[in-house]
Amino acid sequence: MAPKRLLQLGVPAGIVLIVVMLVVPLPAMVLDLLIALNITSALLVLLVAMFVNRPLDFNAFPAVVLVLTLFRLALNVSATRLVLLDGFAGKVIDTFGHFVVGGSLIVGLIVFAILLVIQFVVITKGAERVAEVGARFTLDAMPGKQMAIDADLNSGLIDEDEARKRRHEVHAEADFYGSMDGASKFVKGDAIAAIIITMVNLVGGFAVGMAQKGLSFGDAITTYSLLSVGDGLVSQIPALLLSTATGLIVTRNSGDGDMGSDILKQLTSNKMPLQIAGFGALAICLIPGLPKLPFITAGGIMLLASSRVQQAPAEDPAAVAVEQALSAPPDTPELLAAEIQVDPLGLELSPDIIDLVDAASGGDLLDRVKALRRKIAGELGIIVPPVRTRDNIDLPVSTYAIKLFGIEVARGEAPRGTVLAIGDNLTAIPGQPTREPVFGLEASWIPAELRVQAELNGATVVDRASVITTHLAEVVGQHAARLLGREDVKMLTELVRRSHPVVVEELTPAQLSLGEVQRVLQGLLMEGVAVRDLVRIFEALSLKAQVTKDPDALVEAARSSLGPAIVAPHLVEGAVHVISFEPMLEQRMLEAVRPGDQGPVVALDPLTGQGVIGELADLRTAAEERGLRPVVVCAPQLRAAVRRMVAPVLTSTPVLSYSELAGAGSVRSVGTVSGDRLAVTA
Structure with missing residues (x-):
């Protein structure tokens, strides 16, 4: 079987075997092997979490946590079955129950309780909180990151492939932190399950040893209770390793290297903190009664480490400026051309109304703009260029601006938490008087919770996204002729060629150039005439072009062919x-x-x-x-x-x-x- 096929089947087969372990008894030798595999796997996950450069480099971690948690619980069930049935669950659990805690049930319970406190109260609780906050902040930051990517793309700093890659990383990061928020709940639940399982095993051990086997109190403790504590300790070690790995992943920031390298590099980047820590440890030796050797050793290590740190030389500002100038990319014609390009159609929002494009908070403006492009294409017959949406800190509060080829052509307001009520009887409703941006009707921005009251008063209530899209549609309709470029005409002509090749071949380039066809279509659009029926338009132009190429005459010929559509x-x-x-x-x-x-x-x-x-x-x-x-x-x-x-x-x-x-x-x-x-x- 191919290695790739083995990898695809390995994990599903392992999960099936884990489920089988919950119901099928295991021999003590097999249980020892699986316990060793469990501890080693948890150690491996911890080390991988330490050596990744970014959390996304280990994006399978939430699934790994779930699988290893299920594996550990299955081992608990198998060990409990062997302890209660045979009084023996393998050498590993026996060693932890007798040798590691010195054969003392009290010591074993205390060690087990301490491990639980470390895992549950300290590591798991902190990791859960960090994962929750990280998930929330990542989702809140998504719209800003998306708009920053669009800004870099529009300014020519990145290309489409790089923008696509960054968008994928933004979505992957949001998915990862959302999954980590759930994975931390698995770790927390595992710690709670460990307490319950150990308590049940202790009670069950006493019951089996004294009631069924007829053992004395001391023999029941030696045979069953210590094994139950040993089972709890064996399960808590990999659980503690996995909890630590979870904490490392959620607290890991992106860096240039692995965690160990970053920590050592940052702790030893400056000799002054090391020197102060070393002299502070030596000063503690002056306290009467304290042992001197440990503090002298710790202080000596800090001073020795500080002597090995190379202090970075002060940078010469002139040298830095020269280096930056040399390292800056050359002003190539391609780069300059990308920087001076302007978007045919743009929509800018003030920072306080960015929620309109934030899907996490219910914003659907981007989806409505996409639907608007389809609607205009169906009505006017032109392909509206993509609307570049970005924030603009220079705009006044609650303001949006519509730009055409980099020049602002319209502006409006969309205050957050409000809706636009259009009507005459609005004086009784608190709000901000205004005028509807398209038709100039009297209106008022009222709180969203008063929507029903305004409708009962006979007003027409429109949400903010609808106001902006309606305004944008009006601007596009007014400037449709300017938005129809030469490339757009070529694309529309090619679409007609697929279904009516003779019509196109007869017209262009034999009789009219693409530029002349563009001028005719622009003339129609200037007067609000749709150019959807390009076949009729091209047929009329091919006949009229045999007589004259006057633009007005060509436009009139096209209009005559579209008479019913113009009058409708x-x-x-x-x-x-x-x-x-x-x-x-x-x-x-x-x-x-x-x-x-x-x-x-x-x-x-x-x-x-x-x-x-x-x-x-x-x-x-x-x-x-x-x-x-x-x-x-x-x-x-x-x-x-x-x-x-x-x-x-x-x-x-x-x-x-x-x-x-x-x-x-x-x-x-x-x-x-x-x-x-x-x-x-x-």
Whole structure:
């Protein structure tokens, strides 16, 4: 059988044999062998715990503790069975019962009690507390460590592989200390079990010796009770070794070497403490009545050790600076390029609201951001870049900031322990007045425990993570065109190529470059048009590109192919409500179209232009008061220019062409713009 296969089967087979030992009697010779193996294994675990550089280097320790504890308890059961049945449990237990404690039951019980106090009260209790605190602190520090890894990755100090490795170590450390917290409970339970087993064995020994065997009191003590104490001592030695190993593991900090090397190096790194300790031991000799030789010997050893310590020379600051300069990595172009890269999309949190990303405290902001990326991909048809989330100590308390290519574009608040109540009747509820960051509605940050009361008052209550993700979604929607990069266009094109290769081959690079396709898609996204149906868009572009490569013309061709999808968001009860231009005014506007740096514009005289914008604003306001969501319609040749004219004032009002209305089931006019009067259709 292969060695690897033997290793896989060895531990499971050993555990099965341990369980068998609990019910099957063992010969005394086999019990001696297993007791020796138990003591040696515990010693091995103790030495391994001392020689590891980091606790994670011995991450199997919790499982080892459980297996060895079960093994030791199985030996207790087997030894008890032999003692009570035969009055003999092997040479090892007999020697501990008669020779080690001098054949005295009182001495044996006292030694056993002292070992239990050392193990249970001192070592096990301390190790349990350290393991519990270590597990708690490790879990609390996980979000900060994760964000530090992301910061190093974003700054170019580490690559993806190193970041993945560090994240794995963070999770492994949390799992290890959590397991150690449980393993310390095994050690504590083992110490309690040892007391109970020994007491039961003493009582059982008296009962068997005097009641069943007819022995005298002294013979029963010699035959059974001393063996029971010997069994307890034999089991406590490996238990004490394992408890010590547990304490060493949980109190071990990461170092450059093993524990022995680190301790000796740190104790002998400075001669002054050794000299003071040596002279202090010699000074104790002046106390009358104390033996002089032990203290003179101890003080001499300390002084001798101090004379062997080499005092580190004082470092020259100039030399240190030169050494650091020489050892610093060179400013390679790759390193500099990594440092100047900016994240397309970033979310920064003030330190007091880091709990939003801490899964241990119920924070699910990162999961919601991932879900938001999937939602936007399904709605707009673009792949939103990963949102780099990190803390920023420069932000005010309870503040978050959304950055686009390293520049802050939005900011909001999310006070800890609160929820956002949106509504008008909030004066009776204590809270911090504010405005909802997306729609600007009146709101208030209220304590989370008052959520039900706010809902009863008719308010809409939203948790902090939902506020941030909604704000982030709004920012992404507004800047979707900027987030669509050339690489993203290439990836989307390749996805279309897999299902419709002819469409892509006909369009690019034969007719349009990737840059020109990107510009068309950005033009659609600027007006909130989803680019999910890339097949229709590419087909329309391939036809229009045979005639012209004007960006506005290409965008209009793509919009015409997406007519039903463009109109669908504006339908109310199956109808789209429109604001149109009077034919004479539309003709004047067509004649006034002039080329501009960003595309064609409508060059009307100032008075006419202001009149058109004013009438549009009045008509939209009147329609919205009636619960309608109107759109502006015009001729396809005029649509792009009209959009540029009304965008600065009527940002959220869509501008559609007549050809795009083909997808609407019903078209209803809510007003007509004349340029010099307001004509409202009831």
